[in-house]
Amino acid sequence: MAPPTRRGRPAVHPGAWWLWSLGLAVAATRTTNPLVLALLVAVSSYVVAARRTQDPWSRSYAAFARLALAVLAIRLVFAVVLGSPVPGTHTVLTLPEVPLPHWAQGIRIGGRVTAEGLVFALYDGLKLATLLICVGAANALANPARLLKALPGALYETGVAVVVALTFAPHLVADVRRLRAARRLRGRPDRGLHGLLQVGLPVLEGALERSVALAAAMDARGFGRTADVPPAVRRTTAALTLGGLLGVCAGTYGLLTAEGGVYGLPVLLVGLAAALVGLRLGGRRSPRTRYRPDVWGARAWLVAGSGIVAAAVLAVAAALDPAALHPGVVPLAAPALPLLPAAAVLVGLLPAFVTPAPEESA
Amino acid sequence: MIRFEDVSVRYDGAAELAVDGVDFEVPEGELTLLVGPSGVGKSTVLGAVSGLVPHFTGGTLRGRVTVAGRDTRTHKPRELADVVGTVGQDPLSHFVTDTVEDELAYGMESLGLAPAVMRRRVEETLDLLGLADLRNRPITTLSGGQQQRVAIGSVLTPHPKVLVLDEPTSALDPAAAEEVLAVLQRLVHDLGTTVLLAEHRLERVVQYADRVVLLPGPGVRPVIGAPAEVMARSPVYPPVVDLGRLAGWSPLPLTVRDARRRADALRERLADASPVHGRDPSPRAASNPGTEVPVPRRLLRRRSVPDAPQAHPATAVTSLAVRRGAVEALRQVDLTVTAGETVALMGRNGAGKSTLLSALVGLVEPARGAVRTGGVVPHRTAPRDLVRRVGLVPQEPRDLLYADTVGAECAAADRDADAAPGSCRALVTELLPGVTDDAHPRDLSEGQRLALALAVVLTARPRLLLLDEPTRGLDYAAKARLVAVLRGLAAEGHAIVLATHDVELAAELAHRVVILAEGEVVADGPAAEVVVASPSFAPQVTKVLAPQQWLTVAQVREALSS
Known part of the structure; x- marks a missing residue:
C-alpha cells in the first residue's frame, strides 16, 4: 500500500497556468530568432520541472516534447526534399531532381539544398516546436478537468463530454496494450501492424461498453438534472444566445473585410455581450453547484501576468524592431539576442518563484 | 422503503422474462441480501431500484417499483439520485472525476x-x-x-436513504472485503440507511443480512425470509451452512462463531480421523523437483507433447525482481512449481500476484533474477512456441477472445496451437456442455466465458496453466465445475498456479499456498499449514473446527462417512 500523500488542492488557479503558457506561446509566434525561442523553451521547461506534481496528467510533458522534436524533424526533411522558397547561394548538397510534368510547375522534388533554406526551415520548425512545448507545459501544470469547474453552468454538460472524450484516449491506449499482450497468450505475435489491427475491434467494443457504463453511473448520480425555469426566461435565453452568436459572426466578418471596418467592431461587441448574457441565463436551468472552486488569487495574477507580459513585450518589439526578432537568412548571419525581448521572456520564470513547490509524495 | 409489486422484466429481443413475480418490501434501515445462481436477474432487480432498468437498459417492466414513495416509472434515474445511491460491479467504470475528494463531491454538485x-x-x-x-x-x-x-462514499455524500450494491466484495482480498462490510454495517446501524446488495461470496456477507431474498432460477418467483431459513433450502450457500447441514444443526449457523458453539460434538466425532489430504502430490515430488509423477493423461492423450522437457520443473523462478514504472512490483521472489502440483498465490490487491503470473508467461521482463518456464526463458521465446509450455487465463477472460462466435474462436485456437482441427471444440464440449458453435462469446455468462478461455488456452496443451482470479463473478455451482476440471488437469500432470482472493477455492484446490505481500514471498508451504496459520486466509471450516486441521466440507463429509 502506498504511503499517504498530502498533495493539496492546486495552489494556483489552473486558468492562470493556461494564460501563462498561452502567453509564452503567443510570444513564440512573434519571433523566429532561435536564441529567443530556445530561451522560451528553457523557461517553460524550467517552470515545469520545478512545479509539476506527481499526478498522471503531469507526465504528458515528455510526450509533447517528443512531438515537438518530430515536428522539427519533419519540417527539415520537407525543406531538404521539396526545396525551399528562400533563394540561397551556399549549396550544401544536391539531390537528384525528379522530373515533373509542366503542369506541376512550382513544385520541385529533390535538387539543390542550400544552407539558407535549411536555416530558414530550422527557424520556422523551431517556432512550431516551441508552441507545442508551451501548450504541453500548460497540460503538465494544470489538470484539464479542473478547468471544467471554471466553465459557466450552461456549458458544463458540453464540457463534461469534452473531458470524457479526453480521458477516453489514455484508456484506449491502455486497452490496446493489454489486448496486444493477450495476443501473446494465444500464441500469436504480439508485435507488428497486423497485431494492432486485429485488436482494433475488441478495443473499440470495450471502449464503447465502458462509455455506456459511465453514462449509466452518471445518470444514476444525478447528471443532467434540470431545474424548472419559466418559459419566458427559456425563450429569452435562446434568443439572446442565437442572436449573440449571429452578431459575433457578422462582426468578425465585418472586421476582416475591408469595407466593413465601420460596423464590424460594435456589432462584434454587442453580439458577444448578448451571447454572454444568454449563457448566464442558460446556467439557471442547471441546478449544479461547485465544490471548492479554485480561487483566483494574487499568485494567479502573477502567474498569468508574467505570461501576458512576455507576449505583450514581444508583440510590441516585433512591430518596432522586426529585424532583431526575425534574423535574416539571406545573407546568412549569426542571430543576436535582443535584450528587451529576452528580459521579457525571462519574466516568464516568475511562476517558479512565486508558487509553492509541489509537496513530494513521501 | 423499497417496494416491488409483482414486478416482471423482459429485455428487448429476449424470449424469456429476466425476472418474474418479484414482490417484496425492504423496510427502512434493513440490510437485505439478494442471492441466487448466476444469471437469475439479480442485477436486473438492483437496476430496477435505481431506475436504470428500464430507463437506461431498455426492455419492459411490468408491475410497480417504488423507492421512498417515488414510482420509478415516472422518475428517471437522475430524479432518484437524491434517494438511491448505486454502486455497480466495477467501481472504475463508476468514477467521473479523477481525485478522491472531487469524486465524493460530484453527486452533490x-x-x-x-x-x-x-x-x-x-x-x-x-x-x-x-x-x-x-x-x-x-x-x-x-x-x-x-x-x-471511494465508490460507496461517492454515493453516500448526497445522503441517500437507500444504497444499492452489486457484488461489492467479489474483486477484493479478504481484508479489504472486511473493510467494506464494516462500513456497510456502520451505515445500517448508525445512520439507518437501507441497503440492498447482491453478492456471490456468501461466506463474507450472509451474517450481516437482516433478510435474504433468494432468486432460485431465471424467471422463478423469489423466496424471502430470515437468513437461516432461506439458507436451509437455498441452492447457493457458504461452507459454514454446508457444514451445518451436514451436521444437522438447526437453526443453521451463519457465522463461524455460531458454528463453533455447536461444533463440540462434531469435533469429538472427528477427533480420531485426520483430514485426508488425498490430493497432495507425493511429498517426494514436492521436495525433489524434477521427479516425474506418474499420472494418467486424459485430456492430453490425443497427442503427447513432443520434446516436453520432462526433467525440468514446470517453472522455476529465482530471485526475481520486476519493476513497473517507478514501482518495484516484485522483489527477490523464488518459486518452483513441479508437474502435477497446484499452487495458490494469495495476498492483498496489488501485492504482485498478477505481475508474477505475467512474468511466468513472459509478458513482463524481469529487472533482475531469472525465470524459466518449461525449460525456456519466457520473454525471449516466440509466442507460438511458448503456448505449448505455458498458458495464462487472464483476469478478464474476454481479453483472450476475438472472434464473434464460439465456433470461429475454436477454429482460430486450433490454428494458433497447430492442433488437429476440432481439438478446441472437443474441450469446449467437455467444459461447457450445451454451448453451440454460433453463440457469441459476449453473450456467455461470466463462468461460461471463463470456461471458453480455458478451453482456448488448453488447446495448446501447456504443461503449466496459470489462472488469474478465476472465480470472480462465479456462483458456487460454476466454481464447483471449475474445481473439478482443474483437479482433473492436475491429476494429468499439469502444473497449475492460480492467483486468487478466494480462500475457499484455495482450500479446495491448492497443494501449496504462496502468500505475497508488497512484492515479496512472505509464506510458502503446504496449503493446510499456511492457511490454518493465518486468520484472514483460513477458510470457514478451518475456523469452525480449529484446532483440528480441516479445510473443506468435503473432507469432513468423507471422514464422517468412513
Whole structure:
C-alpha cells in the first residue's frame, strides 16, 4: 500500500497556468530568432520541472516534447526534399531532381539544398516546436478537468463530454496494450501492424461498453438534472444566445473585410455581450453547484501576468524592431539576442518563484 | 422503503422474462441480501431500484417499483439520485472525476447542494470511510478496496436513504472485503440507511443480512425470509451452512462463531480421523523437483507433447525482481512449481500476484533474477512456441477472445496451437456442455466465458496453466465445475498456479499456498499449514473446527462417512 500523500488542492488557479503558457506561446509566434525561442523553451521547461506534481496528467510533458522534436524533424526533411522558397547561394548538397510534368510547375522534388533554406526551415520548425512545448507545459501544470469547474453552468454538460472524450484516449491506449499482450497468450505475435489491427475491434467494443457504463453511473448520480425555469426566461435565453452568436459572426466578418471596418467592431461587441448574457441565463436551468472552486488569487495574477507580459513585450518589439526578432537568412548571419525581448521572456520564470513547490509524495 | 409489486422484466429481443413475480418490501434501515445462481436477474432487480432498468437498459417492466414513495416509472434515474445511491460491479467504470475528494463531491454538485453543506459532508464521509489520508490521491492509483470505498462514499455524500450494491466484495482480498462490510454495517446501524446488495461470496456477507431474498432460477418467483431459513433450502450457500447441514444443526449457523458453539460434538466425532489430504502430490515430488509423477493423461492423450522437457520443473523462478514504472512490483521472489502440483498465490490487491503470473508467461521482463518456464526463458521465446509450455487465463477472460462466435474462436485456437482441427471444440464440449458453435462469446455468462478461455488456452496443451482470479463473478455451482476440471488437469500432470482472493477455492484446490505481500514471498508451504496459520486466509471450516486441521466440507463429509 502506498504511503499517504498530502498533495493539496492546486495552489494556483489552473486558468492562470493556461494564460501563462498561452502567453509564452503567443510570444513564440512573434519571433523566429532561435536564441529567443530556445530561451522560451528553457523557461517553460524550467517552470515545469520545478512545479509539476506527481499526478498522471503531469507526465504528458515528455510526450509533447517528443512531438515537438518530430515536428522539427519533419519540417527539415520537407525543406531538404521539396526545396525551399528562400533563394540561397551556399549549396550544401544536391539531390537528384525528379522530373515533373509542366503542369506541376512550382513544385520541385529533390535538387539543390542550400544552407539558407535549411536555416530558414530550422527557424520556422523551431517556432512550431516551441508552441507545442508551451501548450504541453500548460497540460503538465494544470489538470484539464479542473478547468471544467471554471466553465459557466450552461456549458458544463458540453464540457463534461469534452473531458470524457479526453480521458477516453489514455484508456484506449491502455486497452490496446493489454489486448496486444493477450495476443501473446494465444500464441500469436504480439508485435507488428497486423497485431494492432486485429485488436482494433475488441478495443473499440470495450471502449464503447465502458462509455455506456459511465453514462449509466452518471445518470444514476444525478447528471443532467434540470431545474424548472419559466418559459419566458427559456425563450429569452435562446434568443439572446442565437442572436449573440449571429452578431459575433457578422462582426468578425465585418472586421476582416475591408469595407466593413465601420460596423464590424460594435456589432462584434454587442453580439458577444448578448451571447454572454444568454449563457448566464442558460446556467439557471442547471441546478449544479461547485465544490471548492479554485480561487483566483494574487499568485494567479502573477502567474498569468508574467505570461501576458512576455507576449505583450514581444508583440510590441516585433512591430518596432522586426529585424532583431526575425534574423535574416539571406545573407546568412549569426542571430543576436535582443535584450528587451529576452528580459521579457525571462519574466516568464516568475511562476517558479512565486508558487509553492509541489509537496513530494513521501 | 423499497417496494416491488409483482414486478416482471423482459429485455428487448429476449424470449424469456429476466425476472418474474418479484414482490417484496425492504423496510427502512434493513440490510437485505439478494442471492441466487448466476444469471437469475439479480442485477436486473438492483437496476430496477435505481431506475436504470428500464430507463437506461431498455426492455419492459411490468408491475410497480417504488423507492421512498417515488414510482420509478415516472422518475428517471437522475430524479432518484437524491434517494438511491448505486454502486455497480466495477467501481472504475463508476468514477467521473479523477481525485478522491472531487469524486465524493460530484453527486452533490449535480444535485445542487450549497457549497458549505458539500464541504461538511465530504469531510464527514472521508472520516466515516477512513479515506482522509487519500483525499487528494488520483483514483487510478488506489487499490481495489480503496476504490470500492471511494465508490460507496461517492454515493453516500448526497445522503441517500437507500444504497444499492452489486457484488461489492467479489474483486477484493479478504481484508479489504472486511473493510467494506464494516462500513456497510456502520451505515445500517448508525445512520439507518437501507441497503440492498447482491453478492456471490456468501461466506463474507450472509451474517450481516437482516433478510435474504433468494432468486432460485431465471424467471422463478423469489423466496424471502430470515437468513437461516432461506439458507436451509437455498441452492447457493457458504461452507459454514454446508457444514451445518451436514451436521444437522438447526437453526443453521451463519457465522463461524455460531458454528463453533455447536461444533463440540462434531469435533469429538472427528477427533480420531485426520483430514485426508488425498490430493497432495507425493511429498517426494514436492521436495525433489524434477521427479516425474506418474499420472494418467486424459485430456492430453490425443497427442503427447513432443520434446516436453520432462526433467525440468514446470517453472522455476529465482530471485526475481520486476519493476513497473517507478514501482518495484516484485522483489527477490523464488518459486518452483513441479508437474502435477497446484499452487495458490494469495495476498492483498496489488501485492504482485498478477505481475508474477505475467512474468511466468513472459509478458513482463524481469529487472533482475531469472525465470524459466518449461525449460525456456519466457520473454525471449516466440509466442507460438511458448503456448505449448505455458498458458495464462487472464483476469478478464474476454481479453483472450476475438472472434464473434464460439465456433470461429475454436477454429482460430486450433490454428494458433497447430492442433488437429476440432481439438478446441472437443474441450469446449467437455467444459461447457450445451454451448453451440454460433453463440457469441459476449453473450456467455461470466463462468461460461471463463470456461471458453480455458478451453482456448488448453488447446495448446501447456504443461503449466496459470489462472488469474478465476472465480470472480462465479456462483458456487460454476466454481464447483471449475474445481473439478482443474483437479482433473492436475491429476494429468499439469502444473497449475492460480492467483486468487478466494480462500475457499484455495482450500479446495491448492497443494501449496504462496502468500505475497508488497512484492515479496512472505509464506510458502503446504496449503493446510499456511492457511490454518493465518486468520484472514483460513477458510470457514478451518475456523469452525480449529484446532483440528480441516479445510473443506468435503473432507469432513468423507471422514464422517468412513
